[in-house]
Amino acid sequence: MGAHVFIVNSETFQITRDRCVAAVVKKKREGGKFVEKTRADILADISCVRIGDRIFFYEVKRGFHGIYEAVSLPFVDEQEVEGGGGSGKYLFGSKKNPHFIEDSLILPNRVLIKPKIYFKNPVTEMKAFGRFISAIDLRSIFYKKVLGRGKSVTHLFPEEEVKLTELLLKANNGKTKKAKELKCSPYKPKNPRPVIFDLQPTENGEVKYEKILEGWLTQNIDNPSAGTELFLGDLKEIECFANYVPITIAGGNLDLVVFHQKQGRRYKITIIELKKGKIVAKDVKQVETYVKWATENLTQVLDEKPNKVEIDLLNRREMIQPVVIGSGINSAALERLKGYSLKSKPILAVKYKIENKSIKFELVDF
DSSP: OOEEEEEEOHHHHHHHHHHTEEEEOSOSSSSSTTHHHHHHHHHHHHTTOOTTOEEEEEETTTEEEEEEEEOSOOEEOOOOEEOTTTOSOEEBSOTTSTTOOTTOOBOOEEEEEEESSBOSSOBOHHHHHSSTTHHHHTHHHHHHHHHTOOOSEEEEOHHHHHHHHHHHHHHTTTOOBOGGGSOOOOOOOSSOEEOOOOOOOOTTSOOSSHHHHHHHHHHHTTOGGGTTHHHHOOGGGEEEEEEEEEOOTTOOEEEEEEEEEETTEEEEEEEEEEOSSEEOHHHHHHHHHHHHHHHHHTSOEEEEOSSOEEEEOOOOGGGEEEEEEESEEOHHHHHHHHHHHTTSSOOEEEEEEEETTEEEEEEOOO
C-alpha cells in the first residue's frame, strides 16, 4: 500500500539489514508529562506500515539504502537483537537487556522485513537533496530534513518512491543484486506485543492527546470495522496514506493524507485535520488553507526530461476532499463550514466518540 523511510545509524543499519528488522525508538525524551504524548507520536508513525509495504533506510551521514519489504505488522518487543555473525553489536529493546550499554538507543517498536531488491551503493545526501527539484519530487523527506524534523519513520507518496528508486538505480549504474545474495539471519521475536493506543477518555470524553487519535487512525484507517468509510468512501480504493505530512519549509503539516484510486487512476485525495477537542472556526479556516496547498502541490504532475523539468499545475481542486475530525463542533465553526461549502467541495466535519475501547465516528449535518 505504501513506502516508508526508517532512520538508522551505521551500527543499527548493519543489524537491521542482517537480522531483517526495522525499528524505531521507544520515546523521544525521558520523564515529564510529554513522554506518553511522544510515545503515541512514534507509534502513530510506525503504525502506517502494512504487510507488503516497501521499506527504505536513511543511514545518517551516508545516505539512502533499499529496497526491503515489510512482512509483519508493527509490534513491540523488548528482546535484544544481536547483529549477524556474532558481531557483538546489539539492537536494544529495554534497559534490562543483558548487554545494554548506558545511553544506547532503545528500539522496541519493530517491523519484520525481508530484502526485495538489493542495491549495494546508497544514494548520498547530496544526490538526494542537492538537486534543484528535490523539494518537489522528494518533498516529504526534503522538508523534514530542512526543518530538522527527521523522524524515526517518514512516509513516501508513490511518486517519491519512484524517484528514490530511480536514484538508487543511478547510484548503482542500473545494476541490482538478487535479494538472496544478501546474507540474512532473520530475527524471530519471542514475546511480541501488538501496538496499543491508550483510549482511556478524559473527563470531557476526549482522547488524552491528539496523537492518540492520529495513531489509532493510522492503525485502523483501512480496517472495514473501524467506520472510516464514513468519510473516506470505499476503503478498497485507498492507494496509500501518510501521517504528519509537511507542507512548507516554514513549518506546518497535514495530520493525515489519503490517496484514492480506481482502476489504477488516482481520482481523490483526502486531507484530514484532527482535533482532540471541539472543532472551532479557526480550525475550519486552517483546513481551507490546506485545501489550497493540496490543490497546488498534491495534484501537480512533474515530467522530468534530460534537459528540462516540466511541472503541470493541474489545480484540480475537485480532487481534494477536506475532512476535520473533533470531539464536537461549535456554532461558529458550523457557520464557516456552510459558507465554504458554497465555493468548493464541502469540508466534511466528523465527530469522534470513545466507546468500548474503540472510536466511533458521526458525520455532522449542516
